[in-house]
Amino acid sequence: MQSALNFHRDARAVVGNPVLRAGFRGAMDFLMAKRAAQFPDEGAFAELRAAGEAIRRYSLARLPDLLEQLERNLTANGIRVHWAETPEEACALIIEITAKAGGKLVVKGKSMVSEEVELNHALAGAGIDALESDMGEYIVQLAGERPSHIIMPAIHKTKEEIARLFAEKVPGVDYTDSVDALIQIGRRVLRDKFRETKVGLSGVNVAVAETGTLCLVENEGNGRMCTTVPEVHVAITGIEKVVEKLAHVPPLMTLLTRSATGQAVTTYFNWISGPRRPGELDGPREVHLVLVDNGRSGAYADPRFRATLQCIRCGACMNHCPVYTRIGGHAYGTTYPGPIGKIISPHLLGLEATAPLVTASSLCGACGEVCPVKIPIPDLLIRLRQQSQGNAASPLIPGAGAGRKRLMATAMGLWSRLYGDPGLYRLFAWVATRFRFLAPSRQGAWTDSRAPLKPAARTLGERMADRR
Amino acid sequence: MTARDRILRRLRSAGVEALPPPVLPAAFRVGGALPGEAPVDALRRNLEGAQAVVVDARAGDWRAELARICAARGVRSLLLPPGFALAPWPEGPALRRFDRPIEEFKTSLFEDTDAGLTVAGCAIADTGTLVHADPAGQPRTLSLVPPIHFCLLDPRRLHGSLADAIAAEGWAAPMPSNLVFVSGPSKTADIQQTLAYGAHGPKELYVLLAEAPAGPGE
Numbered sequence: 292m293q294s295a296l297n298f299h300r301d302a303r304a305v306v307g308n309p310v311l312r313a314g315f316r317g318a319m320d321f322l323m324a325k326r327a328a329q330f331p332d333e334g335a336f337a338e339l340r341a342a343g344e345a346i347r348r349y350s351l352a353r354l355p356d357l358l359e360q361l362e363r364n365l366t367a368n369g370i371r372v373h374w375a376e377t378p379e380e381a382c383a384l385i386i387e388i389t390a391k392a393g394g395k396l397v398v399k400g401k402s403m404v405s406e407e408v409e410l411n412h413a414l415a416g417a418g419i420d421a422l423e424s425d426m427g428e429y430i431v432q433l434a435g436e437r438p439s440h441i442i443m444p445a446i447h448k449t450k451e452e453i454a455r456l457f458a459e460k461v462p463g464v465d466y467t468d469s470v471d472a473l474i475q476i477g478r479r480v481l482r483d484k485f486r487e488t489k490v491g492l493s494g495v496n497v498a499v500a501e502t503g504t505l506c507l508v509e510n511e512g513n514g515r516m517c518t519t520v521p522e523v524h525v526a527i528t529g530i531e532k533v534v535e536k537l538a539h540v541p542p543l544m545t546l547l548t549r550s551a552t553g554q555a556v557t558t559y560f561n562w563i564s565g566p567r568r569p570g571e572l573d574g575p576r577e578v579h580l581v582l583v584d585n586g587r588s589g590a591y592a593d594p595r596f597r598a599t600l601q602c603i604r605c606g607a608c609m610n611h612c613p614v615y616t617r618i619g620g621h622a623y624g625t626t627y628p629g630p631i632g633k634i635i636s637p638h639l640l641g642l643e644a645t646a647p648l649v650t651a652s653s654l655c656g657a658c659g660e661v662c663p664v665k666i667p668i669p670d671l672l673i674r675l676r677q678q679s680q681g682n683a684a685s686p687l688i689p690g691a692g693a694g695r696k697r698l699m700a701t702a703m704g705l706w707s708r709l710y711g712d713p714g715l716y717r718l719f720a721w722v723a724t725r726f727r728f729l730a731p732s733r734q735g736a737w738t739d740s741r742a743p744l745k746p747a748a749r750t751l752g753e754r755m756a757d758r759r
Numbered sequence: 760m761t762a763r764d765r766i767l768r769r770l771r772s773a774g775v776e777a778l779p780p781p782v783l784p785a786a787f788r789v790g791g792a793l794p795g796e797a798p799v800d801a802l803r804r805n806l807e808g809a810q811a812v813v814v815d816a817r818a819g820d821w822r823a824e825l826a827r828i829c830a831a832r833g834v835r836s837l838l839l840p841p842g843f844a845l846a847p848w849p850e851g852p853a854l855r856r857f858d859r860p861i862e863e864f865k866t867s868l869f870e871d872t873d874a875g876l877t878v879a880g881c882a883i884a885d886t887g888t889l890v891h892a893d894p895a896g897q898p899r900t901l902s903l904v905p906p907i908h909f910c911l912l913d914p915r916r917l918h919g920s921l922a923d924a925i926a927a928e929g930w931a932a933p934m935p936s937n938l939v940f941v942s943g944p945s946k947t948a949d950i951q952q953t954l955a956y957g958a959h960g961p962k963e964l965y966v967l968l969a970e971a972p973a974g975p976g977e
Contacts, residue, residue: 321952338784345781352778355770368934374763426958427949443949450951474947474955481959486869502934512903512945512960519899519937520861530766537931541921542787556886558809558943559960564934570895572841573861574937584762588769597775 298647301622311447315619318446322610325553326661343546344665347601350534354591357500357533358582364503368565370578375408381583382413385492385525388579389419392523394489398481400507400514401425402494403441403604404527404583407626407639410492422488424481424513426474433460439620441627442551442606447619481513491517491575495528496603497543498580500535504564505580508544508557515561524563524575530582531591531600543603546663550605586638593687595674599634601664606631608658608668614651623648630658634671642679642690649675649694720750789926792919798884799914799968805887809943810956811964817914821969825876825909826851828965834873838905840897843876857898868900874907875900875961881916883924883940889966891939892930899937908961910941914968 305311330336350357362372375381381404389397397414399405399421411421411432423432427444431437434456438444445453454468457476464476485491493514497506505526507514518524534540548554567574590596609615609629620628625636625645633648642649649672658668677683680700681692709719723746730745737744760768785791796804803813816824826849829837834852839845841858848854852873861868877897879889889910891897902908918924925931930938945960956962 318952335784335786339786342781342784342787345778349778349781352775354775355767358767358770368936374761374766376762376766380762424959425949426947430949443952445949446952448950450953453950470950470953471955473950474958478957478959482869485959486865502931504934510945511947511949511958513958515899515903515939516959519903520865530770537925538783538787538922539781541925542783545787552948555805556888556940556942558941558946560888560940560942562934562938562940563936564938565936568895568936571898571936572857572859572895573898573900574894582766584766584769588766588773591770591775592773594775597773 298622298624298651301624302618302651305618305622310449311619312617314447314449315616318443319610319616322553326550326607326610329549329553329555339542339546340663340665342542343663344601346534346539346543347603347664350539351531351591351597351600353535354531354533357535358530360500361498361503361533364500365580368503370503370565370580373579373581375581376584378408378585381408381527381581382410384581385410385527386414386417386419388523388525389414389490390417392489392577394419394523396420396422396484396488397490397492398422398424398484398488398517398521399428400491400493400517401428401509402492402527403626404494404529405492406438407585408583410527422484424484424517426477426511429477429481430456437621439628440606440609441604447621485516485520488521490523490525491521492525492527493518495526495532495580496547497540498528498533499537499540500533502537502564504537504562506540506544507561507563508548508559509561510558512559515559518561518563519574522575523577523579525579525581527581527583530584530587547603547605550607550661550663589688590638596638596671596687598666599638599671601666602631602635603664605663607661607663611657611661613653613655613657630668634668634675637675637688642688642693644690646679646690646694649679717752720752724748724750786920787922789922790919792885792923798917798919801884802882802887802917805885806943806966809887810946811943811966813966813968815968817968817970821911821967822847823849824967828909829874832907832963834907836871836873838868838872838875838901840877840901857901861898861900868904872905874909875902875905876909876911877902879910879912879916881918881924881928882912883918883921885920887942889941890924891941892928892935894935894937899939902939902941903960906957906961907963907965908941908944909965909967911967911969913970915970
């Protein structure tokens with residue numbers, strides 16, 4: 292795992308890079324405009340969003356029952372269900388399935404959970420190649436990087452960079468910066484791999500308990516290739532992605548595609564309820580589902596952190612985040628960047644590794660406002676800050692207290708005492724106004740780009756008294 | 760104790776109280792699709808908005824339309840669903856049938872099949888979506904691997920919304936092994952948000968509207 296501990300250094304590097312800054316700004320403006328065009332009617336959006344929230348909350352309230360029902364129905368459909376508490380367990384399961392199939396290559400459709408468990412790394416350790424087939428993921432893998440956005444993985448790269456990358460890394464390819472030509476190069480390379488590989492891997496957008504169905508939405512067709520052409524299809528997902536009924540799927544997928552890329556519907560919607568059946572001429576012979584916990588049950592235990600698990604991974608929160616727009620996805624150092632990453636990552640990685648993330652927000656509230664399932668992201672950030680400072684009544688997250696700094700804790704303690712006692716407050720205000728000339732002209736990071744703070748000449752209480 | 764048991768035990772120990780079932784907005788209830796536009800017009804508008812070509816062959820002969828497009832696009836080989844007879848076939852590309860397991864002709868499927876033809880089981884008007892719900896009759900890769908996809912649709916098999924389709928088609932009992940929705944040609948905007956078609960699936964999608972098109976075994 293990369294660590295979020297270098298967050299400040301990595302964020303500063305991006306802020307100083309005008310090409311990256313312009314790239315992220317342009318991409319976020321594009322995605323925001325596309326999304327806005329899909330929700331022209333505020334009333335209809337509010338109603339749909341309320342339904343999205345209700346479906347996710349209803350499903351989470353019944354999560355253990357729904358997981359058992361899902362397992363039962365998937366099994367009846369011929370899909371094998373596996374459970375993993377940790378990333379290591381998830382990777383071991385997939386390595387075992389691949390080895391049993393005699394596979395030396397796993398061709399992957401887009402899956403953030405596979406990034407979360409560091410699957411590619413684990414497969415490499417077992418002598419198995421992993422090849423990303425989503426165009427953005429393929430580009431990022433070719434460059435030896437990680438996705439910088441959960442929906443648009445290569446959003447940090449210009450077409451010229453991709454053109455140079457292809458010319459350098461793909462055999463027999465000359466430099467071209469035509470987007471069409473670049474996509475056709477990727478298509479050609481990956482098409483051979485879809486045909487050859489024994490194992491294909493995918494994520495899951497939502498799983499339906501009552502029918503035992505895995506739903507996948509996508510535009511490129513690589514997801515369908517990975518789940519259809521190879522002999523074995525392995526799906527990997529978090530335990531929170533389940534709903535009870537088929538009827539719950541349409542509102543959630545509408546919210547997902549509109550919020551993510553501003554599409555009313557994606558090109559493909561793939562509902563998988565089993566391997567190839569007798570009489571069918573294609574489709575995988577085996578389908579597996581790996582259900583991953585990795586800290587999710589910890590978030591589930593707390594009634595407020597539980598809302599974190601409502602997420603449908605649309606990425607709208609990062610598209611609208613002033614911090615993400617300025618620093619991009621890599622600076623966070625975590626699989627999930629942006630606002631949702633800040634509230635998920637502490638549960639997955641603990642607060643020792645993620646304390647700098649929970650304070651990297653102006654709490655402007657944009658993320659909470661656009662979230663299609665109404666996750667109160669700013670409230671959860673505040674709650675995580677309390678955990679990080681060790682101020683909460685009980686530690687709920689591994690590494691609680693990791694963000695506590697003595698100077699900050701002392702200053703805040705003093706502040707709290709002054710503001711909690713009227714006599715002390717009046718004395719403090721009197722001293723601060725009378726001795727305002729002592730305010731330093733350099734005040735650390737604040738004065739790097741702002742005028743120094745200086746108390747007013749008279750206290751607010753005094754000025755109010757004059758008015759009466 | 761297995762990982763499964765430990766995960767379920769942790770979730771159960773949270774003691775979460777059940778919530779009432781969610782109330783869906785009208786547009787997501789059966790019959791709730793917005794009235795006004797004729798369903799076939801909505802289907803057409805949405806498909807065309809996604810770069811598909813819709814040919815209304817209800818008044819004429821869809822075979823002739825198919826042959827015309829094949830000629831115009833230089834299609835040399837057309838793959839048909841199992842048991843599907845394309846007769847009379849005026850003149851056009853070599854016809855092949857998807858009548859063996861994919862393993863037996865993967866190379867030719869991937870390398871020298873210009874176009875695939877499928878018959879949609881039904882369609883959804885308000886999203887412009889073609890539905891393939893019969894993997895035995897319409898193999899999954901037929902609408903995916905060849906660079907051009909022709910889809911025959913009987914417009915009388917049109918539903919207003921996905922909610923209507925789910926209710927009317929009775930998929931849930933039991934679900935087909937694979938239900939595939941297609942709402943346009945394959946595309947991506949992964950390079951600098953520039954839209955490009957034919958990412959991994961078909962680059963072109965032609966939808967032929969015809970009442971009672973030739974079915975399997977005709």
